[in-house]
Amino acid sequence: MKKVIALLLALVMVLGLAACGGGESANTQPPQNNQNNGNSGTNDNPGGESSGDEGGLINFDEDPYEVAIQFVGLFEENSDIPAVEAALNEITLKKINCTVDIVPIFIGDLPTTTSLNVATGEKQDIVVAGLTSTMISLVSDDCLLPLDDLLAERGQAAMEMTKNVSEASKIDGVTYAVTGYPYAALAAGFVYNKTMADQYGIEMHDDMTMEELGAAGAILKENGMYLTTHGNSAQVQYKFYNGGDYFGSSAEFGGILDPANSTTIENVYAADRMREFWKTVKSWEDAGYLPPDQLTDTTTVQEMFQAQRIFGTATSYDPGQLASWVNDNFEVDVIRLNDPVISTGSVAEFQLAISAKCERPDKAMDLINLIYSDNDVVNLLMYGVEGQDYVAVEGTENVITRSGTENADGNKYSTPFSRFGSQIQMKVLAPMTDSYYDELETFEASAKKSLTFGYSFSGDAYSAQAGAIASVLAERLPALNAGTVDDVDKAVDDLVAALEKAGINDCITANQEALDAYLAG
Amino acid sequence: MKTQSKPAAASASAQQARKTPLQMIVHWLPFYLMALPGVAYLLINNYIPMAGLQIAFKNFSYSKGMWESPWNNFANFKFLFATSDAFIMVRNTILYNVVWIALGMVLGVTAAVLINEVIGKLKKKFYMTVILLPYLMSAVIISYLVYAYLSPTSGLFTKALEGLIGEAPDFYQEPKWWPFILTFVNQWKGIGFGMILYLSSILGIDPSLYEAATLDGATRWQQHKNITIPLLKPTLIMMFILNLGNIFRSDFGLFYQLPMNQGALFPVTQTIDTYVYRALMRYNDVGMSAAASFIQSVVGFILIVTANKVVSKVDESSALF
Incomplete structure (x- = not known):
């Protein structure tokens, strides 16, 4: 009897597995190519x-x-x-x-x-x-x-x-x-609440330094506002350093901070400019320019900006960047922090x-x-149905607004993360103007192209190291980015030592060899 | 089966031996039919997915699927043990489990005994509900409850400490507090389930044993020490063996949600499950995840079989199988 039951069970299992296998193979049929019958649209x-x-x-x-x-x-x-x-x-x-x-x-x-x-x-x-x-x-x-x-x-x-x-x-x-x-030209930028800047007399301009942003933070603090937040981020603060080439989701395979002039891959976390950046952030945190609970607050940067809890945030900069940030409650503007670069990452x-x-x-x-x-x-x-999700701004050719429609908050139809077609084909959201298209061309023409343009690194052979590096970054980076460490130098030294122990140098060496081979053609 | 007396069992098997195969089938068929839904569930939920274990040894391709993906031997396992994190996550996983298994038994039995002492049906139900309630809460809700107490800017506990001693630690940046916080929350959450389990065993104890002990002048403590605990032993051993099987696993919700994903706390909150989850969220490598689960299952299986073997040597009637 036991044998019969065992056989029955085995049969059911085999049939079950075969059924699963059948499902897989059914989906591997090659697609049929469409035949041309001469009709045209x-x-x-x-x-x-x-x-x-x-x-x-x-x-x-x-x-x-x-x-x-x-x-x-x-x-x-x-x-x-x-x-x-x-x-x-x-x-x-x-x-x-x-x-x-x-x-x-x-x-x-x-x-x-x-x-x-x-x-x-x-x-x-x-x-x-x-x-x-x-x-x-x-x-x-x-x-x-x-x-x-x-x-x-x-x-x-x-x-x-x-x-x-x-x-x-x-x-x-x-x-x-x-x-x-x-x-694809991108620079680093800082998007900010222009209404607030005008109210408090804060002057924002292109190529603003971190020190100048800190000075704005002091004015904001006097008025009970925070300059920005970095949240609980385990990412390299690339928005402040747009234009770099970073390999992997957090530069775990290294990066090139100045790709328009260099093809040397380095551990970006060990770079002097990153150390200086973290020191500045710590000075902001110590001075009270950043929210004290940024590491545990799960509110997104976008939500904090829209709710006017922060003055602004680092972002990518191109002539169309404002579109992602405009809202009905206050005026928004963006400044450029460095020179634009055309890199593989932005494309x-x-x-x-x-x-x-x-x-x-x-x-x-x-x-x-x-x-x-x-x-x-x-x-x-990109924008939905005209008249329903947006309307044209009078007196312009291609400028639109969601204001006055049921989609004013973008809740009915909007996509902050999808791009369809070329930027030159799209209408633009106010406060951008019809001059956007010329600005886009000029901005693109002014950008340098990364020397490594087109290169990407497959980290498949280094997934064990990448996992360990990601774990080190998740453990140590948020506190540095938030400026809550006691001693920046020690924290950076510890971070770099931990990254090296996790194998970042092996990844960088392999990446550099692959890049050199790519450049050699 | 183990409680059946030997003569009765011998008589039953003698009766079965006299039946023809057809009579046997007719006799047992209803039982097998009754078991059918459970067997089907086990097959579909527990056995058929075992075919997926092969993913642990494959370089998984989403397009080719499980069967067609190429083998890569043990490459997926390197991810877990090639780094210095391996020691920390294995240490955390095992040590927390060892402490929690022991503590869970002590507190669960204590709660069950105390609840059993409560006179009045309504009161008993009330206390049971109150103790069980946290078990039904999701880890996300509990994480915000804990945050309401420990938040660096507005936590009830942090503010109270500031008021009392002038300063409070930043709990979400200092790892040293979290072994205690996690243990406290785990026991607070899990004690209700253990209590119900042990209470059901206690209620099954013959009341005449307690009456006899009372007549003999035994105190409450003596009654529990000499009657309740010895009779709970089979349940305790069963729970111990089952828990051992999960010693390489961790309560993901607790370890991931409660510390609010704070990197500074990883040295004491990183377990195998959270490490694998974090790595997978970045690299989406199913092979690595399968390898981690494979190890967890194999270690759990070995521990269960070994523990059961040891128990059966000491006391055969308490063994699971």
């Missing part, structure tokens, strides 16, 4: 943009395919997504015979959602790469499709629009993504890629290409 876009089917590649006889595209945000309700989808579908059905499914994803869930969807075969077509996990890690996890053939066949507009920075979307010469940030942060398990890569590429060729599609994805 109509070009009824008044802006003179392409139809999305210039080569006659679209099959309008088949049932429209629904392309699922990731839409990364915070906790916004985004209840206007169906309306945006409906407006998009009117265009996409005519031009590329597909519909669009906008899939909102909380930024914290992005890395696991993308990879798990690939593993389980859950529908996802266009994914965001580089924002929370590097493109190289997604590629080494087999989550992305190579795009070279698809781009050559049906992605001409996307290629043309991103050609200046396309190297940054390649790994070992293979293209895996298309950047949503082709104007790679906002990229669109195609999921390895996408059923119809051809349709996904059609949509990507349409995004880069149709400004209406870009503005729908």
Whole structure:
């Protein structure tokens, strides 16, 4: 009897396992390429943009395919997504015979959602790469499709629009993504509450030093306000040092602080300028310019800024940066803290890629290409439906505002973390003006290009060290960033010693060798 | 089964031996049918996922899936033991568990005995509910409760200390306090569950034993020492063996949420689970996570089997299997 039961149990287990295995293999079928039947879409876009089917590649006889595209945000309700989808579908059905499914994803869930969807075969077509996990890690996890053939066949507009920075979307010469940030020059900036600055007589200007910011902190303290907060951050404070090339999510494979002039990778945590930065932050903390509970307060920097609990915060700087910070309650402005640089990191942060398990890569590429060729599609994805989620500012050509709409707080439709198309295609949010496009061109032209542009390092062989380094950073960096350590020199020395013990020098050596090989061609 | 007397068991097996296989099937079928939902649950939830253990030895590819990913032998295990953090996280995991297992037994039995002494059904229910309530709370809520007491700027306890002695420690930056805080919270949270478990065993003790002891002039303390504790021994041993199986695991919610993810506290709050979680949140490497779980399971299995073997040598009737 026992044998019979045992056999039955074994049978059930084997069947169960076989069923699981069947599910896996069912999803590994190669996608069928769409056949060209000679039909073409109509070009009824008044802006003179392409139809999305210039080569006659679209099959309008088949049932429209629904392309699922990731839409990364915070906790916004985004209840206007169906309306945006409906407006998009009117265009996409005519031009590329597909519909669009906008899939909102909380930024914290992005890395696991993308990879798990690939593993389980859950529908996802266009994914965001580089924002929370590097493109190289997604590629080494087999989550992305190579795009070279698809781009050559049906992605001409996307290629043309991103050609200046396309190297940054390649790994070992293979293209895996298309950047949503082709104007990639970035500097360090400081966004601040202009209403408050005017009220307290604080003068803010470009190239402000840390000492000058500290002086602003003194005025703010007299008025019961905090200068800024660094929260419980285990990241290198890169916003103050934008323009650097940092390898890994927290420079655990090293970094180049001046990539426009150097190709030497170093331990950025041991750099003198970082030590000086932490000393300045400590002086701010000691003087009461920073919230005393910043390490345990779980409120985000954005929330603290909007609630006017802090004066400002370090941020990336480009001519379009204000769009992420504007609100109805007070006036916002941003200053530039250093010179702009075009680096791999700035290009790679906002990229669109195609999921390895996408059923119809051809349709996904059609949509990507349409995004880069149709400004209406870009503005729908970025800002929602005109008249509902935003309105045009009178007397301007391309300036819009959410004020006065039900989407004034961005809760109905907004995406702080997704970029679709090129910045040059998008409308701009007030207080930016129509001069934005000229400023963007000028800013881009003024930027130096990183000498390592296009290079990225796969840390796969060093994941054990990376885990240990991340643990050291998580343990020691927040207190340094918050300025709560007793002795900065000792804390930095201890941090560097712990990082070296965790193997950062091995990672840097391997990274430098790989970079040298890359530069040697 | 172990309480069945030998003659009765012998008689039952003699009766079974006389039955034909068909009669045996008819006899036992209802029991197997009754067990079916439980067996199905075990199969689906506990056995089928074991196929995933292979991920610990593979360079997992999301696209290829579990079966097609290439093997990489023990590369995933290096991540746990190649660094100096290994000692700290293993030490923390094991030491906290050892202290909490011992303390949990002592406090759980004490609470159960005390509750058993309470006269009045309503009062008893009230105390039981009050003691059990923390067990039902999530770690996130508890972390904010603790923060309300220990916050550096507005904590009730910190402010009281400032008022009394002029200054208060910054609890979230000083590791030395956290072995006590974590132990206190763990026991406060878990004592209710232990109490119910031991109380159910105490209620199963024949009251006539206590009556006889009272007639013989035994004090309350003597009654508990000579009747309650000895009769609780099988339950205590069972709980001890089961807890040993989890000695390489930690209450993730407690260790991650309670210290508010403060890096300065890692030397005393980093356990295997939190280390793996933090590394995975950054690198999203399923192979490493599987390797860590694999080690935890293997160590737990070895400890359970060993402990059971030791117990069965000392007192066969108390062994689990």
